[in-house]
Amino acid sequence: xxxxxxxxxxxxxxxxxxxxxxxxxxxxxxxxxxxxxxxxxxxxxxxxxxxxxxxxxxxxxxxxxxxxxxxxxxxxxxxxxxxxxxxxxxxxxxxxxxxxxxxxxxxxxxxxxxxxxxxxxxxxxxxxxxxxxxxxxxxxxxxxxxxxxxxxxxxxxxxxxxxxxxxxxxxxxxxxxxxxxxxxxxxxxxxxxxxxxxxxxxxxxxxxxxxxxxxxxxxxxxxxxxxxxxxxxxxxxxxxxxxxxxxxxxxxxxxxxxxxxxxxxxxxxxxxxxxxxxxxxxxxxxxxxxxxxxxxxxxxxxxxxxxxxxxxxxxxxxxxxxxxxxxxxxxxxxxxxxxxxxxxxxxxxxxxxxxxxxxxxxxxxxxxxxxxxxxxxxxxxxxxxxxxxxxxxxxxxxxxxxxxxxxxxxxxxxxxxxxxxxxxxxxxxxxxxxxxxx
Amino acid sequence: xxxxxxxxxxxxxxxxxxxxxxxxxxxxxxxxxxxxxxxxxxxxxxxxxxxxxxxxxxxxxxxxxxxxxxxxxxxxxxxxxxxxxxxxxxxxxxxxxxxxxxxxxxxxxxxxxxxxxxxxxxxxxxxxxxxxxxxxxxxxxxxxxxxxxxxxxxxxxxxxxxxxxxxxxxxxxxxxxxxxxxxxxxxxxxxxxxxxxxxxxxxxxxxxxxxxxxxxxxxxxxxxxxxxxxxxxxxxxxxxxxxxxxxxxxxxxxxxxxxxxxxxxxxxxxxxxxxxxxxxxxxxxxxxxxxxxxxxxxxxxxxxxxxxxxxxxxxxxxxxxxxxxxxxxxxxxxxxxxxxxxxxxxxxxxxxxxxxxxxxxxxxxxxxxxxxxxxxxxxxxxxxxxxxxxxxxxxxxxxxxxxxxxxxxxxxxxxxxxxxxxxxxxxxxxxxxxxxxx
Numbered sequence: 001x002x003x004x005x006x007x008x009x010x011x012x013x014x015x016x017x018x019x020x021x022x023x024x025x026x027x028x029x030x031x032x033x034x035x036x037x038x039x040x041x042x043x044x045x046x047x048x049x050x051x052x053x054x055x056x057x058x059x060x061x062x063x064x065x066x067x068x069x070x071x072x073x074x075x076x077x078x079x080x081x082x083x084x085x086x087x088x089x090x091x092x093x094x095x096x097x098x099x100x101x102x103x104x105x106x107x108x109x110x111x112x113x114x115x116x117x118x119x120x121x122x123x124x125x126x127x128x129x130x131x132x133x134x135x136x137x138x139x140x141x142x143x144x145x146x147x148x149x150x151x152x153x154x155x156x157x158x159x160x161x162x163x164x165x166x167x168x169x170x171x172x173x174x175x176x177x178x179x180x181x182x183x184x185x186x187x188x189x190x191x192x193x194x195x196x197x198x199x200x201x202x203x204x205x206x207x208x209x210x211x212x213x214x215x216x217x218x219x220x221x222x223x224x225x226x227x228x229x230x231x232x233x234x235x236x237x238x239x240x241x242x243x244x245x246x247x248x249x250x251x252x253x254x255x256x257x258x259x260x261x262x263x264x265x266x267x268x269x270x271x272x273x274x275x276x277x278x279x280x281x282x283x284x285x286x287x288x289x290x291x292x293x294x295x296x297x298x299x300x301x302x303x304x305x306x307x308x309x310x311x312x313x314x315x316x317x318x319x320x321x322x323x324x325x326x327x328x329x330x331x332x333x334x335x336x337x338x339x340x341x342x343x344x345x346x347x348x349x350x351x352x353x354x355x356x357x358x359x360x361x362x363x364x365x366x367x368x369x370x371x372x373x374x375x376x377x378x379x380x381x382x383x384x385x386x387x388x389x390x391x392x393x394x395x396x397x398x399x400x401x402x403x404x405x406x407x408x409x410x411x412x413x414x415x416x417x418x419x420x421x422x423x424x425x426x427x428x429x430x431x432x433x434x435x436x437x438x
Numbered sequence: 439x440x441x442x443x444x445x446x447x448x449x450x451x452x453x454x455x456x457x458x459x460x461x462x463x464x465x466x467x468x469x470x471x472x473x474x475x476x477x478x479x480x481x482x483x484x485x486x487x488x489x490x491x492x493x494x495x496x497x498x499x500x501x502x503x504x505x506x507x508x509x510x511x512x513x514x515x516x517x518x519x520x521x522x523x524x525x526x527x528x529x530x531x532x533x534x535x536x537x538x539x540x541x542x543x544x545x546x547x548x549x550x551x552x553x554x555x556x557x558x559x560x561x562x563x564x565x566x567x568x569x570x571x572x573x574x575x576x577x578x579x580x581x582x583x584x585x586x587x588x589x590x591x592x593x594x595x596x597x598x599x600x601x602x603x604x605x606x607x608x609x610x611x612x613x614x615x616x617x618x619x620x621x622x623x624x625x626x627x628x629x630x631x632x633x634x635x636x637x638x639x640x641x642x643x644x645x646x647x648x649x650x651x652x653x654x655x656x657x658x659x660x661x662x663x664x665x666x667x668x669x670x671x672x673x674x675x676x677x678x679x680x681x682x683x684x685x686x687x688x689x690x691x692x693x694x695x696x697x698x699x700x701x702x703x704x705x706x707x708x709x710x711x712x713x714x715x716x717x718x719x720x721x722x723x724x725x726x727x728x729x730x731x732x733x734x735x736x737x738x739x740x741x742x743x744x745x746x747x748x749x750x751x752x753x754x755x756x757x758x759x760x761x762x763x764x765x766x767x768x769x770x771x772x773x774x775x776x777x778x779x780x781x782x783x784x785x786x787x788x789x790x791x792x793x794x795x796x797x798x799x800x801x802x803x804x805x806x807x808x809x810x811x812x813x814x815x816x817x818x819x820x821x822x823x824x825x826x827x828x829x830x831x832x833x834x835x836x837x838x839x840x841x842x843x844x845x846x847x848x849x850x851x852x853x854x855x856x857x858x859x860x861x862x863x864x865x866x867x868x869x870x871x872x873x874x875x876x
Contacts, residue, residue, distance in 0.1 A: 001742065017531065020531050020533065020536060021531060023536050023540065024531065024535075024536045024539070026551075027536065027539040027540050027543050027551070027552060027553060028528075028535075028536075028539055028552060028553060028554065029552045029553060029554035029727070029729070029734050029738055029743075030552065030731070030734050030735050030737075030738025030739050031554055031734070031737070031738040031741075031742045031743035031744070032528060032554070032738075032744075033529065033742060033744065034529055034530070034531065035529040035530065039530065039531050040530050040531065041530070041531035041532070042524060042526060042530045042531065042532050043524070044523045044524045045523075045524050045525075045526065050526075050530075053531075063526065065526075065527070065746060065747075066525070066526075070524070070525070070526075071521070071522055071523060071524065071525070073522075075521065076518065076521050076522045079517065079518070079521055080514065080517070080518040080521075083509070083513065083514050083517055083518075083721075083722075084509055084511075084514045085482045085483075085509060086480060086481070086482045086483050086508070086509065087483075087504070087508070087509070087720075087721035087722075088480060088483065088488075088501065088503070088504075088508075088721070089503070090466075090470060091471065091472055091473040092472070092473065092477065092478050092479070092480045092488075093455065093458050093459060093462065093472065093477050093478065093479035093480065093491075094479070094480050095458065097462075097466075098458060098461050098462045098465065098466075101462070101465040101466055102461065102465050105465050113464075113465070114465060114466060114467045114468065115465060115466060115467060116466065116467035116469055116470070118558075119557040119558050119561075119723045119747070120556075120557050120558075120561065120745065120746065120747055120748075121746070122561065122745070123557075123558065123560065123561060123589075123590060126564075126590045126591050127589075129591060130591050130594070134603075151561075151565075151743055151744065151745055152561060152564045152590040152591065152592065153564050153567060153568050153590065153591060153592035154590065154591035154592060156568070162741065162742070163741070163742075165572075165740040165741050166741050277746075278746060282525075283521075283525035283526070283747070283750060283752065284521075284525075284752065285557045285723040285747040285750070285753065289467070291467070293468070296467050296468050296469070297468050299468075299469070300467055300468025300469040300470075301468055302603040303469075303600065303601070303603050303604050304439065304469045304471060304600070304601075305467075305469035305589055306469070306470075306471065306589065307558065307560070307589055308503060308558065308559070308715075308716060309503075309557070309558055309721070309723040310558075312721060312723070314721065314722060315723065
């Protein structure tokens with residue numbers, strides 16, 4: 001995992017942090033990992049800022065869950081009112097889930113017109129897989145070789161980025177990560193289509209058939225790949241021709257981050273199933289699958305699905321507040337505008353620092369590759385780790401990502417302003433100057 | 439599914455309910471099902487009572503999620519304070535998750551000493567399966583033939599109660615449902631052990647080996663099977679001898695419902711992994727796997743697990759309030775006492791109504807079989823459906839369960855009092871008198 005705290009090589013921590021860490025290690029399971037060479041202990045958060053237990057303020061340029069900002073009063077008010085009134089499940093009739101379902105479905109192009117609620121992106125991916133496999137009668141799934149789609153058994157099987165010990169299923173065909181920094185723009189769509197076509201042939205040969213291709217609409221774990229817009233379109237046709245579905249994983253790009261409501265929109269496509277998660281409730285657990293009736297009917301009528309907490313009125317209240325604020329504050333357009341400014345700033349830095357080998361982004365989902373400008377644009381994960389940790393020490397939180405873990409990933413809450421962008425760029429330049437001194 | 443609303447045979451609904459239902463059907467996925475011949479539309483809830491949109495009060499004798507009562511002010515206060523302060527994930531250090539982890543782990547016997555958080559019981563079951571399979575190197579899983587363990591792909595594969603279209607994996611061996619009404623008490627443990635031993639042999643023969651046996655500690659979906667206490671003990675030894683783990687599914691029995699903190703305690707066993715869910719946050723999504731270091735170490739260190747919403751401070755705040763209230767109000771002892779009274783009342787009704795063929799329970803998890811007192815105790819699912827729906831019309835909510843869907847399942851929030859029990863018994867007698875007139 002990129003940017004994980006390593007107790008063996010970690011810095012000497014202050015005594016209070018070390019005590020909390022020791023207590024944590026004694027009671028939490030061995031799966032837990034922390035971010036940063038020196039983990040950040042957090043006391044509170046508001047808007048774009050985390051307040052550390054060390055008393056310092058950290059600019060959050062990484063968390064896409066608190067989409068409308070940390071501790072947003074609209075979420076606090078909505079959740080507080082609902083939890084004092086009613087919190088139950090969808091086997092009773094309640095108003096809030098229906099009201100919200102109508103609003104969220106209206107954000108999608110026809111025929112994406114039905115929504116099923118769960119609690120996490122992983123659960124929604126898992127449900128989309130079950131729906132696609134049962135509906136098509138096929139088992140095969142196509143994902144990129146550095147994909148991340150979740151942590152349930154079925155979602156982890158399509159998440160090779162979890163590492164070599166995480167078993168990828170025999171029914172899964174991996175296609176090469178898209179790499180727009182190294183591919184000529186006019187070849188991105190062709191290469192992707194060729195990869196998908198080969199995967200389809202492979203799955204058919206192995207007797208699995210094609211249930212679905214699952215693609216994160218901005219390829220978050222593949223290093224953020226967004227240009228040229230439209231490169232996903234041929235994939236939809238190819239997977240349909242093979243009898244499979246197109247599943248758009250919008251857990252990371254969804255809800256306005258890319259400067260449009262959904263990341264798939266910039267490619268001009270209409271998926272069969274769309275998976276929503278992280279930002280949906282600003283941190284209150286809620287996720288969903290939005291899909292066509294055709295894609296969902298067979299599974300829904302013959303197998304069914306019930307998630308006790310899925311669509312509960314309290315999670316729905318949080319999600320409703322998120323929609324309200326995104327709409328009222330114009331955060332989709334805001335993400336496009338400020339994201340554009342930040343991308344320009346990164347491009348300008350790239351002009352001054354040759355160790356930045358590519359920058360790219362859509363709205364407030366941005367990436368900068370670090371490495372050498374040789375023929376292969378050799379990535380430098382050590383430099384990326386140094387930059388991420390130096391920025392943390394300067395009070396700015398981002399992380400590293402991508403197949404080589406050499407891509408800086410910048411993904412702040414949506415109310416990130418031009419001033420925040422300026423601060424980030426200023427600190428990034430400071431750190432680059434220091435860390436790239438030859 | 440027992441007790442599902444069927445639009446084809448459903449009663450004519452009042453216009454407001456029908457309008458809400460129509461709106462719901464237009465936007466929710468085809469998987470959704472409602473309870474009762476006439477669905478209950480809910481406006482608000484407090485303590486043991488749901489308030490319907492029809493203005494009526496319904497005694498909730500069925501929902502085990504609002505464990506400490508609907509809309510409990512302690513949960514409202516805790517969630518409200520935390521959500522206004524901080525809600526983030528476990529890759530930063532925060533106090534609440536460590537404080538809670540220490541408290542929850544202390545509720546378990548050694549060596550159950552580490553906890554991993556997720557959001558739903560299904561996710562926790564899924565994680566326990568991944569942990570067991572990776573840790574043991576085996577794939578095989580043993581569950582009862584009417585088990586329900588969840589809705590992710592992997593959890594649904596061990597949930598045959600979801601029906602014939604829900605595929606059970608080849609790596610899953612089913613053992614007969616325990617049926618304490620039809621088995622002599624002294625044979626329950628022997629029969630179960632024989633079944634498990636046969637399943638172990640079967641899985642070994644099919645080359646899967648044994649990763650785990652997964653048993654709901656009160657067999658909720660198998661009709662609630664609780665006596666004689668201790669019958670689970672031989673299973674633990676058998677599965678260990680086969681190289682597998684014992685996973686206790688405490689999503690339904692956990693948190694005091696059975697009159698002890700955990701359902702497995704009445705059997706005097708110590709599982710390797712324990713799955714927690716539903717009542718844990720009184721409706722705010724949170725779940726967990728509690729386990730030994732030995733059972734979790736290999737998966738945790740070599741594969742890892744991260745759940746974005748798992749262990750978030752807001753869900754943890756709700757869970758902390760639940761622990762506080764259970765402890766302060768003595769709800770474990772309360773469940774034992776009132777559950778005992780209710781069981782006596784059901785036994786007394788069984789003396790008067792021969793269509794009740796068995797009653798049983800542990801704490802506030804109770805069951806009554808309906809059928810004929812012939813040699814096979816033939817179950818009567820139609821009578822059970824009539825009783826459940828007639829009780830609903832009388833303002834008391836329970837449901838039907840079990841392999842034959844002929845078992846009344848009674849599972850109220852824990853603050854259910856003797857007065858509530860009297861009301862339930864009075865209404866049940868009224869309904870039985872009417873529905874069993876020959």
